[in-house]
Amino acid sequence: MAQVIDGRAIAQSIHKEIAHDVSYLSNKCGKVPGLAVVIVGERKDSQTYVRMKRKACAEVGMKSIDVDLPGDAPEEKVLNAVLDLNANPQVHGISVQLPLPPHINEEKVLSAISIEKDVDGFHPLNIGKLAMKGREPLFVPCTPKGCIELLQRSGVSISRKRAVVVGRSNIEGLPAALLLIRLDATVTIVHSKTPDPKSIISKADIIIASLGQANMIKGDWIKPGAAVIDVGTNAVDDLTRNSGYRLVGDVAFEEVKEVAGWITPVPGGIGPMIVAMLLRNTVDGVKRACDCKSSKLHEETS
């Protein structure tokens, strides 16, 4: 029976670490880390995530700068909002909530964010550096960074392990694979066109599932003892709920739990870590800018 990794509890302890750093930066360096979250449109799921990001900022003592634009805002308006935030000294990080409405060129908007404030790590320069040996990105995307944090804080070793990433999206699958390679795992990416995914997944010590297909990965696809991180968030009909739906992952949780060594639930696994990593990236950016080393932060505040 797998150990269920509690993403909410791990994210909460990271929030405490961040609050510690924020207090030091505010009191000793006179810098209150500021995160700008930009939302374009009224998608319900995006509004939920944006609310969570803003609430988390308040909880750890960070400043939240809110930019809410209507769904029909022209691209130029979104680009101008980003340029204003780039120039605002109170803003240390900018998160433009994805997906953007279809009339807006996502690449253009993400490329307009100053790389020093690209706390989502989506700027092509940051992704490019993540992909290159010997180069260090300023920021790593939050979902894959959260996956690694969950593995490491649960005692799962990564080096020399066989890892399979299911999905190849720019913000999840692809950067997750790049991070695992940096940590010396041997990595295979399985995607929607891969023949016989089961035969590949069943050899993995570590699985990061991010394809967006409800309950796709079954118990008999899993090597006994493997670590399974479920990044899928799929809404399935559930008439017993007031909302009429519930969230499930890409992994058939109940059956995989019987075989795996570690597993994350949905909800309550990677989700809360995405927000925690965004705050972590923002605070780390401020530390880098004012040359406050984290060891010094912990020494002086503990």
Ligand SMILES: Nc1nc2c(c(=O)[nH]1)N[C@@H](CN(C=O)c1ccc(C(=O)N[C@@H](CCC(=O)O)C(=O)O)cc1)CN2
């Ligand atoms: N600019 C960005 N856009 C998007 C990102 C991102 O990292 N940056 N990732 C996702 C959305 N996302 C954050 O933005 C996100 C997704 C899920 C959660 C979360 O905590 N989920 C909960 C369930 C919440 C619910 O009940 O609906 C969980 O899994 O426990 C947080 C953030 C795409 N866009």
